Amino acid sequence: MFSSGLVGCDQSAAKDQAAVDSMQQELDELKDGFNQDAQAQLDQDGFYEADPNYIENVASTLENAANSTSSGQSKVLQDQANLLRELNTLMEPYDTALDEFTQLGGLEISTITDQSQFARRIELIAQMGGANESMDANFPRVIRLLGKIEGLSMVSTEKQVSLLAEFRQSDRVLLKAMNRYLEILDTHWNQYEEEAETGTLLFYEEVPDAIVDEMGEVMATIDTEAVRQGELQQALLDIDQP
16 A cells, blocks of 8 residues: 555666665565554454554654655655545544543443443543544545655556545544434433443333334344454455465
């Protein structure tokens, strides 16, 4: 995904060629490590949580090479590094909110020991929703510019754009379901329990059947979208495979 697009180009000096060769070796190592880690997580868990430092490491590698090459190549490499950092900037609000949400316990009922703890989690879901829309609006432009710099085929670039758009749509559905899940638990506080052995959510008799049914649908949606996102991650990873 982050090839320089410069290998094989006519180099104006041996110094430039050496800098580009060294950079490409570093990029290949970073990419191989990312792909191996992501695939291992996908195989084991059905999804992957990528190294948050990966894109910055790639951008730094490009930037270091830009400082060691002639002006024309330097600009191309710096432009690519800038675009990668823009991707990181777009993802940061989502990742920050998700990290806090996860640290609080996410949707795990056992981690909600007081009714006041719902508000922050619901607020974080809203933050992720806003960040999701920002990513959806801006990713296509950045991905297409990166694809042009890297010399990727239009088919490959547009496939990335399409898959990322599908992921953002999945997140819309998932975040809405997560929000409703917490809303129902909040509204019916002290009217349910989690079965210790199985983790099954059990509502007490005073909870209307319609709410119980709705919660079943919400939980099914969460499960379905989680699987779907793993599939989309695999499809994105496969684009970069030989």
